[in-house]
Amino acid sequence: MNGAHLAFRAQPDVSIDADYVVVGSGSGGSAAAIVLARAGYRVVIVEAGAWRDAADYPETMLGVMRDLFPDWGANVATGDSILPIVQAQVVGGGTVINSAIMVRTPGDVIEQWDQDHGLGDVLDHRRMGAALDEIASELHVTDTRVDVTHFGENNQRLLDGLTHLGLDTHPTLRNVRGCQASARCLQGCRHSAKQAAHEGWIPEVMSLGGAVLSCAPVTRICRKNGVAIGVKGRFRHPQTRKKGAHFRVQAKRGVLMAASATGTAPLLQRSGIALPALGRFWRAHPGAGIIGVYPDEVDLYHGATQGTASIAHRMAHGLKLESLALPLELVAGRTGGAGTQLTRRLQDIRHQAMWVSAVRAEAEGTVKAGLFGGVRVRYRPTIRDLKKLRIGSAVLAKAHFDQGARAVRPGIVGLPFEIGPDEVHLIEEAPLDNRAWTWVLSHLFGGAVMGSDPERSVVGPDLHVRGARQLHVVDASVLPTTLGVNPQHTIMAVAQIIARRLANSDHTRHHGA
Amino acid sequence: MVVLLKWVLAALFPSVDGLIGLDSANLSAPLQRLSKEATLTFRLGLYLSAFAFIFSPIVTLGWPLPALWLGRSALDRHARAMAGHRWYLMRQAMLMLKTVGGAIWGADPAVRGQLGYAPYGHDPGTFRSDHRVDVVSQPQVNP
Numbered sequence: 214m215n216g217a218h219l220a221f222r223a224q225p226d227v228s229i230d231a232d233y234v235v236v237g238s239g240s241g242g243s244a245a246a247i248v249l250a251r252a253g254y255r256v257v258i259v260e261a262g263a264w265r266d267a268a269d270y271p272e273t274m275l276g277v278m279r280d281l282f283p284d285w286g287a288n289v290a291t292g293d294s295i296l297p298i299v300q301a302q303v304v305g306g307g308t309v310i311n312s313a314i315m316v317r318t319p320g321d322v323i324e325q326w327d328q329d330h331g332l333g334d335v336l337d338h339r340r341m342g343a344a345l346d347e348i349a350s351e352l353h354v355t356d357t358r359v360d361v362t363h364f365g366e367n368n369q370r371l372l373d374g375l376t377h378l379g380l381d382t383h384p385t386l387r388n389v390r391g392c393q394a395s396a397r398c399l400q401g402c403r404h405s406a407k408q409a410a411h412e413g414w415i416p417e418v419m420s421l422g423g424a425v426l427s428c429a430p431v432t433r434i435c436r437k438n439g440v441a442i443g444v445k446g447r448f449r450h451p452q453t454r455k456k457g458a459h460f461r462v463q464a465k466r467g468v469l470m471a472a473s474a475t476g477t478a479p480l481l482q483r484s485g486i487a488l489p490a491l492g493r494f495w496r497a498h499p500g501a502g503i504i505g506v507y508p509d510e511v512d513l514y515h516g517a518t519q520g521t522a523s524i525a526h527r528m529a530h531g532l533k534l535e536s537l538a539l540p541l542e543l544v545a546g547r548t549g550g551a552g553t554q555l556t557r558r559l560q561d562i563r564h565q566a567m568w569v570s571a572v573r574a575e576a577e578g579t580v581k582a583g584l585f586g587g588v589r590v591r592y593r594p595t596i597r598d599l600k601k602l603r604i605g606s607a608v609l610a611k612a613h614f615d616q617g618a619r620a621v622r623p624g625i626v627g628l629p630f631e632i633g634p635d636e637v638h639l640i641e642e643a644p645l646d647n648r649a650w651t652w653v654l655s656h657l658f659g660g661a662v663m664g665s666d667p668e669r670s671v672v673g674p675d676l677h678v679r680g681a682r683q684l685h686v687v688d689a690s691v692l693p694t695t696l697g698v699n700p701q702h703t704i705m706a707v708a709q710i711i712a713r714r715l716a717n718s719d720h721t722r723h724h725g726a
Numbered sequence: 727m728v729v730l731l732k733w734v735l736a737a738l739f740p741s742v743d744g745l746i747g748l749d750s751a752n753l754s755a756p757l758q759r760l761s762k763e764a765t766l767t768f769r770l771g772l773y774l775s776a777f778a779f780i781f782s783p784i785v786t787l788g789w790p791l792p793a794l795w796l797g798r799s800a801l802d803r804h805a806r807a808m809a810g811h812r813w814y815l816m817r818q819a820m821l822m823l824k825t826v827g828g829a830i831w832g833a834d835p836a837v838r839g840q841l842g843y844a845p846y847g848h849d850p851g852t853f854r855s856d857h858r859v860d861v862v863s864q865p866q867v868n869p
């Protein structure tokens with residue numbers, strides 16, 4: 214099976230041996246897998262979604278929901294409101310649909326992990342710095358304005374607007390090569406410009422003797438006397454969702470969980486792991502958008518999907534402000550109103566610029582195994598989070614007006630559909646009620662966090678899931694805090710540090726120091 | 727159910743001022759595809775939302791009639807009132823319908839053409855079957 218990719222099959226059952234099995238092929242899973250494969254281990258990656266190349270990518274949003282999102286994008290977090298959770302279920306995970314922004318882990322976060330979570334021996338500045346550097350150079354992290362055929366008006370106006378307001382703002386750094394400025398990151402990059410995991414690391418794992426199982430949701434981690442010895446599940450057809458053959462991967466050295474902040478903790482629970490912190494400390498950067506309508510054309514769909522960002526308000530207000538080109542279909546569904554009023558409001562789509570505030574929220578939620586193999590996420594942004602969002606949205610509105618917007622559409626229930634430059638205070642005084650805002654969750658953390666306190670962590674500083682041997686977590690669920698910046702670079706770095714330590718400790722055990 | 731959904735979505739995205747709405751778009755194909763391919767949870771949410779739309783004129787307009795019986799302008803007022811209703815669940819039902827309606831409207835070639843956007847190609851729905859790559863080096867770590 215070396216070098217093989219096995220997709221859905223009705224029959225016969227599959228059984229494979231590996232040194233390590235990695236569950237989930239997104240940012241964390243692929244980053245850990247490549248380190249172990251390069252260290253000479255036979256790595257098998259098991260992924261619930263299908264393997265789709267650029268030619269397989271859907272064009273429409275209905276296609277994206279069907280082919281790239283889990284459960285047609287119907288996953289939500291509930292608290293006092295319903296918050297959509299956007300994630301990918303495909304080989305490459307989030308790296309396929311994300312905007313390719315790569316931001317280094319802020320130094321204060323690494324310090325917080327050390328001081329509050331006792332992780333200094335594992336995730337210190339030196340190791341994190343080295344891992345981040347290596348990943349950045351390998352994945353071709355570049356200034357968006359350099360590696361794109363057209364930066365895009367949506368991005369340019371945010372850059373100019375926030376800069377005029379005195380906020381440090383910059384083109385994003387992204388892992389792309391030859392971006393064609395089609396503003397279609399969410400649909401998967403048809404030009405293969407995005408350096409997604411299934412374009413690089415995953416095929417390399419295969420070429421180093423590893424294997425990939427796709428359409429293969431793991432249903433259980435197999436353990437014997439407390440030692441994780443493999444995983445099992447049944448293939449599932451990506452379109453019909455019919456169940457197929459059973460699969461089982463036996464892993465001599467260990468199981469690495471990377472099924473994401475919504476997938477890992479529930480799977481650990483289903484596999485009989487019971488720890489006080491499991492499923493807790495679930496966090497996010499909830500985000501909400503604000504649209505400016507301009508007298509001239511902006512054309513959201515010409516330029517990088519997310520080409521500009523500012524973290525000037527990160528420390529004071531926990532905010533990240535960025536540009537975002539949502540597909541026309543999503544803009545149509547999210548614009549306020551209905552009937553003739555709605556269609557009329559969509560006529561000026563070419564004149565719209567869309568920017569978002571992502572909040573480094575303090576809210577803590579939970580993630581649990583739900584009914585019929587599903588997942589239940591409880592999460593409720595706090596009043597303080599809402600206050601941060603108000604600040605971010607007001608700053609963006611001011612930037613829109615600075616750039617000459619004729620009106621701003623705040624998208625907040627209780628406010629006028631459009632406001633003018635003298636009405637930005639309405640955003641600053643907007644209701645502190647989650648149901649009034651259109652939050653979306655795409656940066657997720659926790660559920661199986663790392664730390665030294667057994668009551669507050671699932672993975673100890675020795676990197677094992679507590680009470681289980683040869684079982685590790687290498688995805689966003691391990692992060693004990695939010696970051697206030699885009700997470701994939703950090704997730705990859707943490708996964709690689711963990712994987713490297715595993716490889717080194719194995720070598721030491723078997724071959725001496 | 728497809729017929730009912732067609733009617734509801736067309737009420738949410740009607741043609742206006744020359745811009746094509748879902749009343750003149752091809753709704754059958756995407757809705758049939760949806761009812762065939764979408765998950766049960768998704769379809770349930772969609773159908774429940776459609777029912778909420780049909781049976782709520784009593785709440786939005788104070789009229790004890792299903793929306794199906796409303797005249798054009800009353801229907802338009804009902805849609806608008808439901809989208810901005812103070813009950814959160816009403817707004818959520820509307821969001822569900824608008825998400826699907828928006829997905830169909832924004833992908834419609836005639837709409838895209840009118841707005842100056844290139845039409846989409848079809849969604850291939852394909853994925854990789856089994857394949858193999860050349861193994862350049864075999865795993866070497868043996869305990």
Ligand SMILES: Cc1cc2nc3c(=O)[nH]c(=O)nc-3n(C[C@H](O)[C@H](O)[C@H](O)COP(=O)(O)OP(=O)(O)OC[C@H]3O[C@@H](n4cnc5c(N)ncnc54)[C@H](O)[C@@H]3O)c2cc1C
Nearest residue numbers: 237239241261306307311312313314431476689699700701
């Ligand atoms: C639209 C969008 C845009 C984003 N843009 C950016 C950006 O520009 N920059 C950035 O830094 N971050 C971005 N993010 C966030 C980033 O993509 C995620 O934080 C990151 O990918 C999470 O990594 P992960 O390894 O935890 O999980 P994922 O990347 O989500 O991977 C988890 C994988 O596990 C699989 N899986 C789940 N359950 C099972 C199971 N039981 N068996 C087998 N496989 C399973 C899933 O199918 C999935 O492929 C974005 C996210 C979204 C949704």
